[in-house]
Amino acid sequence: MPATPSHTHNPAAEALRERILAVSGELPRVAVVLGSGIKALEDLVQGGSISYGDLPGFPEATVAGHQGVLSWGRSAPDGPPVLVARGRFHLYEGHGLGEALTLVACFAALGVRDLVLTNAAGGLRADWRPGDLMLVADHLNLQGVQAGFPGATDAQDAAGLHAVEPYDVAWRGRLSRAAMEAGIALREGVYVGLLGPSYETMAENRFLLFSGVDAVGMSTVPEVARAHSLGMRVVALSCITNISITPTGAAETSHQEVVDVAKAASAHMETLLRAAIAVAPSRQG
């Protein structure tokens, strides 16, 4: 089943397609979303870039640490062409679900087949440290909205797209191998998407920990649900920027701390992304 419903009219995707084809002649099949403070893939070769503000229908990226720029090119000479979104749209910014899914809709209309999402998240495991990276194995949706399609069509049924495992096994394998080869410890766990924008109370953190959650964030879940419903292969990596639960009580955090730690952990994130993308299938499949 194609990742892109070909009838989808998406003016931003059309503008982007024109721009990308004019520069590099090849549309990206892999898209990466960089969350708060995460800096990676800055040197895409043969690529170009465009501000979100120059794309029709794109809301403004309002959150500090989110640049609001899309750039494209190859991250390795033999790797697939890749599109990188620096910053995303959150429900807590006051966006509706449609706006929060602006990037996913644009990627789908462009024919993107693989979606690699990154985010900053609070860790709930006492033995984890700020700067650790976590492969998202599963998620809990506590944002109060469901972005996946309400019912599976026969085609989706056949493809298993309504299934309970939206995180692509092959991508998880690529990232795990990349981590092993680079000697980077990669955690694996369950991510919960909360609405935010405030951080959690200790009671909430204890509740979440008890519920099987390892990392807490305010994004990603709707993007995963929608992209998966559209037939994309999806994977997500969290940068644990703070440990939200401590034996002694409240663990204060701030957006600045989140951005600073994510920046500091970006070299590891970069290594994993680059290595995994380099061995990703370069053709639509």
Ligand code: HPA
């Ligand atoms: N909670 C929710 N979202 C977050 C956190 C947190 O502790 N850290 C980074 N994003």
